[in-house]
Amino acid sequence: MAIVTAQKTPDRQPPLSETSIIGWMQKNLFSSITNTILTVITLYIVYLTVKGIYIWGFADATFVAENRRECYNNSLTGACWAGVIDWMDNIMYGRYPRDELWRINAGGILVVLWMAPLWMSKVKGKIFIGISVVMLYPFLAGYLFSGGSKGLFMQVMVSGAIVAFIANMLNMIIGLTKNQSLVQFLLRIFNQNNASDKTQRNVILGIMIISFLAIFLWQISFNLEKVGWTQWGGLFLTLVIAGVGIAASMPLGVILALGRRSRLPVVRVLSTSFIEIFRSVPLITVLFMATTMFPLFMPDGFVLNKLVQVIIAVILFNACYMAENVRAGLQAIPKGQFEGAHTIGLGYWGTMGLIVMPQALKHMIPNIVGNFIGLLKNSTLVSIIGLFDILLMLRSISRDVPWLGLHREPLIFGAVLFFILCFSMSKYSRHLEKKLSTDNKS
Template sequence: MAETHAETALIFQPKPARPAPAAASGPVAWMRRNLFSDVPNALMTLLGGYILFVVVGAVLDWAVFGAVWSAESRRECLDAVGRAGACWPGVAEWLPNMIYGLYPKELVWRVNLGFLTLLLWIAPLFMPRVVSKVNIGVSAVLLFPFLASYWFHGGEMGLLWRVFVAAGIWGFVWVWATALSEQFAGRPIGQTLLAALGAEDAADADQRRILRIAAALLYVAALALTLAWRLEEVGTRLWGGLFLTLVISGIGITFSLPAGILLALGRRSDMPVISMLSTAFIELFRSVPLITILFMFNTMMPLFMPEGTDVNQLLRAIVAVCFFAAAYMAEVIRGGLQAIPRGQYEAASSLGLGYWRSTQLIVMPQALRIMIPAIVGNFIGLFKDTTLVSIIGLFDLMSMARAVGEDTKWLGLFIEPFFVVAMIYFVFCFAMSSYSIGLEKKLAQGRDRG
C-alpha cells in the first residue's frame, strides 16, 4: 500500500518549468516583435538604421577620427585639417571657464565642495531603509542654500547670516545621523542617541529634554564654527558657466514646486481675495515671455526701489526666474488637482479630515503622482530657459561657449564649444527624464509597468 502511494505521488509530482522557446524570448524575439513585426515596420527599421549609421559616422569622423587634439591656435587647426575636423584644444583651454566662469581658479574647490555637499545631502533619499525622506528633502530645500551661498560667495557675515549658515551645518549633520541610524540600526536617530547616552529607560519628558539639549549643543558647535570661519569673498560678477546655470536653474526648480502648489491651491480656494490674487499672479507671469520678465527685473526694478538701494543683478535674475517658473508650475499642479475624482474629497471628509489634512494626506500626493511627467517636463524646460540670462549680462554656459570663439587665439571657434554645451544639456536633461520615468514606474502611474 505504501508503495502504491509513493508511485502515485511520483506520478502527480509537478515537473520543473521549462525555459521559454528561443523564438519567444531573448534579443532575437524582441527584435522580431518590435523592429520586424511586419513589412512597413521592417522598412522603417532599416531606414532608421541607415540614417543613424550615416549621422553617427559623420559625427565620429568629425569629432574623433579627423579632429585635431593638439594645437596652439585655431590657425594651426585649419592648417592641419581645415574645417573637416574638430579643433578641441581651444575647448580644452576654455573648459574651466565654461564650467566655473571667471571664478578664481584657486577657489573653485569651494564650488566643488558645495555641489558635493548637495549630493551627499540627498544621497539618503536613495537608501532603501531610510524612512525620514520627506524631512531630509525639506531640509535640503530650506537649509542647504544658506550653507552653499556662503561657500560660493564668502566674505563677511552678519550675525543673522551666521545663524542661517550654522543651521545649514546642523541640518547636514542631522541628515546623515538620521540616515545612518535608520539604514543600519533600523530605528530613529532619537532612539539611537538615547541608547548611546544610556537614557532609554528614562521618562518621556526626560528623553525629550535630553534630545533638545543634544540638538542645542550641536547647533552651538555649528555656530561656533561659523564664527571662526573666514572665506574670501567672490562677487557674483565672477560667477558663470555651468556653475551659474546650475545655481539659477536649481533655485528656480526648488522654489517653483512648493510655490506652484500654494498658488494652485490659492487659485482653487473658496476665498475670493486669495483666489483673485493667485489667479492674477499666475496669469500675469504666464502671459509674458521670460525674456521680458528678465528685462523688467533687470532694468525697471531698480527704478521702483528706494534711492541708493542696489539689488544684486544675479538676485534679480533669480527672482524673475522663480516667479516665472512658479506660475507655470501652478497650472501643472492645478491640472493634477482637477484630475482627482470628487469621491476622494468626499472620502476624506467622511474620515473627519479637514481641508489641510485631506490635501496633505490624500489629494496632493495623488495629484503629484499623476503630474510627474508634466512636472519634470517643466523642470527640464526651466533648466534650458536659463540660457536667456545671457541677454542681461550674466555669463552662463552659453555665454562662455560664445566667448571661446571671440578669443583672439581661437577666433571663429564656435561649433566645437556649442557641441560640448549640447552634450552637457543632453546629459542633465536625459538624467532628469530617466529619473522621472523610473519614479513613474515605481509609483505604478505610467502605462508601461514592465
C-alpha cells in the first residue's frame, strides 16, 4: 500500500548555525583555534582605537570655551572642539560679510530646489529643467554671491533665471499634484488646450514675456551689496571652484575627446597636444602659471581676478582627464553602433549625440565621478597660492591668537567633512549606474 501525501510537507527551518548571530560568529570568527586568536586580537585592537578616539574626542574634549587656555584648564589631553565651533562661519563661508551669509545659503538652497525635480518621476519637462540649471542658474548664483550693481546683461540674465526658477517650481508642484506639465496646466486654465499649435505657442510665449517683464521691473528696484572675491572662502569657495570646474570641464572634455578622434588633422593635433601638455604637468604648476606668470604678459595695470584665473586653470586641467575618460568610453562602443546610426541616416552630430555619447558616458560613470571626486580634493591645492579655501581656513585656526597651535582638531574635522562629501558623490554614482543600467551586458 502506498502512502500518498496530497500536501507538500512544510519546509523545515534552516539549522540554527545558519540563521542566528551566534551560529554566524561560530562559523566565521571562531571556526578554529587560530581564527579565534586572530578574532580576539583584532577585537582588542579595535577596542583600543575606538576607546582612544572616544576619550580624546568626546569624553575629555571641550566643546565650549573662549580660547585654548580654557580647553587646557578643562583637560590637557582632550580635544578642543571649541576652536572649530568658534570658527565654523569662517570654515563654511570664509571672510564673507556675516550679515550677507543668507546669500550663500540662498544660492545653495536654490540649486537644490532647482535640480530636485530631476529626480521626481512624475514631473514633466526635465530637459527644460536641465538646460535652465546649466544656462541660467550660474548667473543668478554669481550675482547672489558677488553682488554689486547689475549691468543690463546681468539684469536680463538674473530676471530670466528667476522666471525659470519660478516656472520650474510651479511645474514641480503641478506635476506632483496633477501629473501634468506647467504648459498643459496653463493652456487648460486659458481654455486653449484644444486650440491650434500656433495659438498655444503664442499664449505660452505671452505668459513668459509678461512674467519676464514683471520680474525685470521688480529687480531694478534693488541691488545687493558688493562682496569682493577676496572675501570668499571656506567650504563655499571650495564648492564654487569644484562646482564650476565640474560643470565646465564635462562639456569641454567631451569636445576634446571628439576632437582627438576627429578625422580633421588640425582639430585632432590641437586637441591631442592640448590634452597631452596639460596632462603632463602637475595641477600646482598650472595654478602657479595661471596666477604668477600669466599676469606678467598682460598689459600694465591689467589685473585679472585671481579667482577667475584659478577656476580657468582648474577647468582646463580637469577637461583633459575628462577627455581621456570620454575617449575610453567612445572606444568601448562597437563599430556596429556607428554603422547602425549611419544606416538610419544620422550625420556625425546625430550619431554622436543620440547614439554613441549616451552609451559611452554611461559606461564611464564610475571614472567620471571618480574624476569629480579627485577634482574636489585637488581644489584644496589653491590654498597654496593663497586662496582661503577650506583647507587654508582650517589651518588658519592654529594661527589665530586665542586658538594658537590648535591644528589637529580642525584637520580632523576637515577630513570628516571631505569624507562625507566624497562618499556621497560615490554613493550617488553607484545609484546612477544602477538606474541607467539597461542590462545589456549580462
